Amino acid sequence: MRFRWKRESRMLSAVMEDYIKAIYAIRSDGQERVSTSALADYLDVTAPTVSSMLKKLEERGLVDREEYKGVTLTEEGELVALEILRHHRLLEAFLTERLDYDWADVHDEADRLEHHVSDELTDRIAEALGNPGVDPHGDPIPDADLSLPEPGDTIRLATVAEGEPVVVRRIRHQGDEELRYLADAGIRPGVELEVVDVAPFGMVTAEIPGGEQSLPEEIARLIEVVPAAEADELEA
């Protein structure tokens, strides 16, 4: 009812939606303003390509742009990002829960479909799943009015002290590849683990239910955890 008409009148291409999603992802990863080169890097295109696309997004009122300084999402751009994120995460949840996909194999499929499913279908999926708050990777799912559930505080596995038991809450990812790696290592949201060693270059060795696992820093950095004590509280 509310935003449906907006989406129609917006009529963004899948490519534009990907730029908006990328700006949202990079910004929420720390940066205040998102640079042309950061986007080029993230989307695997050249800087001139990004530059011209940012001008189009500015014309459409989706980003605020300052020459040579980068962009930020406008309020409308933010809504677009949340809408696509809602599609993406609900698709991931649905594939996992209703079509027997492994949690580590749903991202790429969702990443394509997110641009083509209607809001109607998305809402039906949400309904069928009982309006879940998080997807299979622990990412919060924007609800129908596009407000994002506040995720609880977490810390990166790379910064956890040795000997402190923690529970995996969320796994950042850009593709199925990292997820597959972690799935094969026996790590997934909900698993309890304990860091037993941090070697040079950030290599983290953790004890997990099935034994021990060593993870390179780039991977350990993707894992968000909470202290096991806190996790227990929430269960109760």
Next chain:
Amino acid sequence: MRFRWKRESRMLSAVMEDYIKAIYAIRSDGQERVSTSALADYLDVTAPTVSSMLKKLEERGLVDREEYKGVTLTEEGELVALEILRHHRLLEAFLTERLDYDWADVHDEADRLEHHVSDELTDRIAEALGNPGVDPHGDPIPDADLSLPEPGDTIRLATVAEGEPVVVRRIRHQGDEELRYLADAGIRPGVELEVVDVAPFGMVTAEIPGGEQSLPEEIARLIEVVPAAEADELEA
């Protein structure tokens, strides 16, 4: 531009897939060779647009083309058509059976998604539904090796004799619009009806479970039926 990978690393755009589907649909509707203008009409584009696309499809080995005479699908083109049809019809069946869609509201959604779902997802949907042989409109669903179940013989409602009880088997359609019209008229696959009158211009009046319905020729022509006697046999 979004592309999909085919088994022989054959990459087709959604647009090309739509042309292949259209050629398949028009040809299976009688024509042996499909003309440029028939395609332009069906796809709602101009003749020059079709002409240039047909040359590209010929280069890719998907159609056999004869200048000024039209095209036919090659064996490979036929497989592409069947693959997309499998996606489309399984999506329609899934939306109807698992996400509470009305059978008359699934075509347009499936028509977009068919180009973006992977074969993997399609197979999982088929599995979840128990490998159905027909979709909600009575269209046969190609199985995993792309062989199309032979649909039983049917006749068009427009040609049914007055007073002969028949059962609706299949409803041809190009969009949700015709389906919505029929759904609102109380006609859907499985419904038993009897033609009570054929007026000038092909207007068909039929008795259906809820009363009587008059259908314009363009609509009546879309409905495929079998004699009620035959239908009963199959039930038994």
Next chain:
DNA sequence: TGCAGGGTTTAGATAAGTCTAATTCGCGAA
């Protein structure tokens, strides 16, 4: 048999999204 009208193709333009090469800008170091 010939030609006119209609369907088909060619020619040339446009919009989206991408690239490489060239140019311009900003900012930290000298």
Next chain:
DNA sequence: TTCGCGAATTAGACTTATCTAAACCCTGCA
């Protein structure tokens, strides 16, 4: 304060899919 280097933008080209206008081919009717 000025340079120079890297980041950003501009310029120009290419591909896909579409259009309109013009030229071309086929065929049925005279």
